Amino acid sequence: MTGVTIEKLDADPKTVRAAVADLAGILADCVLGGASVGFMAGFGIAEAALYFRKVFDDVAGGKTVLLAARQGNKIVGTVQLGLDTMPNQPHRAEVKKLLVHRSARNAGVGERLMRDIERFARHHDRSLLVLDTVTDSPGYRLYERLGWHRVGVIPDYALLPDGSFCDTTVFYKRIAP
DSSP: OTTEEEEEEOOOHHHHHHHHHHHHHHHHHHHHTTOOSSOOTTOOHHHHHHHHHHHHHHHHTTSEEEEEEEETTEEEEEEEEEOOOOTTOTTEEEEEEEEEOGGGTTSSHHHHHHHHHHHHHHHTTOOEEEEEEETTSHHHHHHHHTTOEEEEEEEEEEEOTTSOEEEEEEEEEEOOO
């Protein structure tokens, strides 16, 4: 996508103030669009902003890396890398909440975020990444295209925002540290 930059967001209060509105807008848009990302219909900007303030707490604590895809001054996508693992899993991280605003989809934003999150995982000496996604969703197809390996499908694992069940596929990817 032309004109899109990927940046790591820190937990500086100025960064948080500047980013939360855009990040909340992306999350609310994804839920409104039917994405199963942990929230149900009726979820709005205020709840999304609260969610991202908690994410920034994890960023401040070194538990999470938060990336943003910016087009001009506007954040249009985001992804997280969960680094908070048990002592016997220092080599592993979880990719969480790949979110792209519907207005910026199908332009390579998700792919750019995923490639950069792998780079940050390497920087943190992680060699195994895991994630889960709705089976046969656009994210599912992106992860397959990027070389992720399907572990299996868990039927009726979560609910879509409308309350209907969806299957979830678990993926992993080995990366060179």
